[in-house]
């Protein structure tokens with residue numbers, strides 16, 4: 001009988017600063033090195049350097065973990081725009097704008113047949 005006192009406190013301690021997801025790790029590494037960073041498992045081709053030991057790979061498929069030190073974050077060493085991993089969508093792309101105004105030939109400008117104004121019968125406008 002009787003409920004026991006509250007012995008269970010909030011068991012979670014927010015001490016997970018080092019426990020980042022690969023995506024978060026890549027994000028942080030990107031800020032650190034100033035280059036687009038990717039993590040193991042992303043399919044993105046190009047020259048990548050391990051952010052930990054600078055081991056370089058010429059990646060063609062899915063990013064591995066660093067064969068030298070086991071790091072899972074890679075910095076993209078190529079030039080040009082940030083490559084987009086296969087199967088992912090980057091920033092929302094604007095829909096392709098048409099190249100200039102469309103000019104249509106042979107457009108017949110038939111007058112639209114106007115329907116005669118219908119007069120409803122039986123409508124009394126008298127008060």
Ligand SMILES: [Zn+2]
Nearest residue numbers: 050053066069
């Ligand atoms: Zn490495």
